[in-house]
Every structure is written in structure tokens, then in C-alpha cells.
Amino acid sequence: MVKAMPYQSHGLLLDMDGVIYRGNQLIPGADEFVAELISKQIPFLFLTNNSQRTQRDVATKVRRMGIPVEDHHVYTCAMATASFLADRKPHGTAYVIGEGGLHNALHDVGYSIVESHPDYVVVGEGRTFTMEMLERACNLVIGGAKLIATNMDPNCPTQFGLRPGCGAIVAMIESATGIKAFSVGKPSPIMMRAARKELHLTADETTIIGDTMETDILGGVQLGYHTVLVLSGGTQKSDLKQFAFQPDLIVDSIAEIDLEMLLNEPKALATVYA
Template sequence: MKHGYLIDMDGVLYRGSKLIPGADHFVKQLLARDIPFMFLTNNSQRTRRDMVAKLGRMGIQVEEKHIFTCAMATARFLAHQKPGGTAFVIGEGGLLAALHRNGYAVVDHKPDYVVIGEGRTFNLEQVEAAVNMVQEGAKLIATNMDPNCPTQNGIRPGCGAMVSMVEKATGVEAFSVGKPSPIMMRAARKELGLTTAETTMIGDTMETDILGGVQLGFNTVLVLSGGTKKEDLQEYAYRPDVIVDSLAEYTQLLEESEWHTPCPSPGLLPELVAVAG
């Protein structure tokens, strides 16, 4: 049966600038076996080309077609909602490039939308401008609502933490297109030409990767190499189909089944039930 993967990046392939052991081998196997896949990231800072270069430095050789960012999903959504619109942007190159590519002008006066993504230049002057624009009628958009992001040194504030300042000040809730939104995850699936049953979502975060996959009916694989620990699973009403320590372990399970099944070994299920149910 045809099958393919949507794969998170931070905490699955790498943490910060450090490759998670085994991630490169898994991707090489996907390429060698011509298995369709796409990396999904809620990081809006970098363009597709930037992400390809970063992965290349870590030994993962892929093309731009393998990358799908929340910035791309956001820009495509806005272009569909209001073609040729305008946006005030708090964010970096990946978000700005995606908006321009989809026909949007970036402005600092009376925008149609205020769009907020990750950024290390975030400041209160930008927040004040965004608050005033939202009060004047601009629609508030977040590229994602992740409260934090994993790094090799711990965590850093995510887009959700940044946009919450504008939400609190205005009383307006942001609309987000990033994971776990079906807008982003369904678009990536369709771009791969897969059906729901043919798709497996691999991620390290229950609230985004796994939740989105469960809601859309995808197979789901949780890796414990990122932000989620096994003992955390008892807090959730939903659970992944498979839990592994990392992509290295998942690759081993697939190799044992000769890559015939996306979710290996029924022997794992009793453990999943015990931990997550």
C-alpha cells in the first residue's frame, strides 16, 4: 500500500543545531525507497531554502519540495481569504518571503491583517503598533500558537507566547494556521498526493503533531527525543499509535517489518495502553 510521512523537525530531526542520532539514516531510507515525505515545521523564521541548507549541514540532503512551514501555510491561507491584501508583520525572513510570494504587501499603516511569527527582534514598540492596528480593525493572525520551542539548551519562548501579549491587550483571539490546524496539515498531505489512511504524522509534541494527526485520522508516531516524556502521556485524553525513543528506534522497527507497515509491531500496543490510556 502506498504510504508517506509528515515529519516534525525540532525535537525529531534535531535540537537547535545538533542532529538527533538516527534521523539522517531514516531520511536516507525514505529517499532510497521513494517513500513520499514532507517536513512540517511551526518555525516561521526561515524560508524553505534556509531549512534545506540547515539540514544539509547536519547531513540530511533534501530538496525545497520536502519542506512545508507554517509561514507558507499562513501566507497561502491569507491569499485565499483576501487576495492582494496587506499585513503588518512581526516576524523574520521566512514569513516575509512567504507573504510576498503569495501577493501580499507588508505595510505599517492600516493593514488588513496583523501577522505574528517567531522572531528574535521582538520588542514592545512592535507590540504597541500591533495592538493599535487590531483595535482599528485589522485581523489578528498567528503563524502558530506554540508557547515554547525546544533547543539544545532548553526551551525558548514561541510564537504563542509572543502573540498572547497582543491578545491580552486587545481582548481579540488570534487565528492560527500552524500545527495542529487542519489547514496546514491537510494541505501538506494533499501536496504529497496521499489519502488520510496513507499518511503518518511523526512528531515530538502531543499538543500539535499528535493532536493534529489524531484529529485528521492520520497514523501517529510520538518520538521522545523532543519535548514530551513518556510519563506526560497520562495527562491526555488521546494517544499516539506508536511511541518510540527516536527516529532511530522507529527505523529499526520498520526494518524488522521490511517497511511493509507504517505502524510496527502490535507488541507495542499493550505498553501504549498502559502508558497513555
């Protein structure tokens, strides 16, 4: 007989794009799923590798889609990066390639953003970076600044197709300098573990739901979380044969997840959804 897991002893980490919405369109059933989490007081966090938006901006976007979340339900790779740097060097300095979400996260932990002699060169997503910024970043890294990436995603999906992501921008600096960046965002255990700790859960009490094998599922597997892959984003079921690791559950979308069963015994559902 399977012992039921009390809700308060289990929580969820939810990827956003491809799980909750696609671009600016809510995925059907996502609002009802999150509403159930809120009504049953199940702890959860939205995790995003997008460093452009602030925590509040992301929460506002979700609220405008009809999901009544609070700012504290959002954890971004910019926040994880800022926290990591503040732990290593309190009140440090950074030269930043990125946008408002990254700038604000660094300011919130007491960092100063500078143009010369920084402790770190921090790279996030951005639509406004220039070759002059890349040139400065390269010279600062060669001069001794440590190279940090908010994430290594090679591209970002947009309504028009793909835009080069943080990983693509960082790759130019790495290639030019011969120095590899340290990445903090998913699937890094730094962000994944920090998010779990925000919910005050153990690894076995945590389930991550995502649409990408290389980030959400890989990170969850590495840390011993329960993992659910949704096929509503960037992964097709036929893609799974490429990977040596597998998710515990596979569903077409978040709307198909039986929340009560998932929280009680997630690994037991693999044969139901696979």
C-alpha cells in the same frame, strides 16, 4: 492476513526539532532514516512551526547535517499561513511581527507588508520584536485588522533554554485587545491538511512522526492520520497519562522505527513499541 500497503500509497510528515535534530545536533539515525525514504521514493515532508527561516534556509540546515533533502521537502507554518491568507484575500496586505521566513512567504503569494491599514496583523516567532511593534499591532487590531498567528507554541527551545514563542507574543496582543488570534500552524488542520495534499495522499495514507503531543500527535489524531511519538524531544512516556488521546506508536527515537512495517500497517505496531 494483513494486506501490505504499497510504498507509493503511503507517506510521512516529519516534525524536525526533537525528531531529526536537537538544536544544531543531528539525532543519531535520523540521517539513515531519511536516506531510506529517499532511496525507496517514499513521499515525505518536514513540517516545522518555526516561521523564522525560509523553506530554503531550513533545507540548507538539514543538508549541512548530512541529509540530502531538497527545498520542496520542507513545509513551514509561514508557508501555510501565507497560502491561507492568499486564498482568503488575494494580494492583500499585512503588518508583520516576525522574521525573514514569514516575510518571504507572504511576498511569495503576492502580499505586501505595510505599516498602516493592513488587512491582517500576522505574528510569528522573532528575536527582534519591540514594545513599539506590539503597540502598533494592538492598535491595528483594534482598528479592524484581523489577527493571525503562524502558530500558538508558547516557547521555542534554544541552546540556552527557552525563548518566548509565537503563542507568547500573540497572547500579549490578545490580552490587550480582547481579540483572539486565528492560528494556522500545527496542530491546526489547515497546515496539517495542506501538507498532506502536497504529497497527494489520503488521510489513511499519511503518518506523522513528532515529539510533541499537543501539536504533532494531536493534529494527526484529529485528521485521522497514523501517529508516531518519538521520545527524543520534549515528551516523556510518563507524560502520556495527561492526554485523552494517544499515538499509535511510541519509540525512543526515529532510528528505532521499522520503516517497512510502519508503511505496511502502522496501527498494528502499537503493541510492539508501546
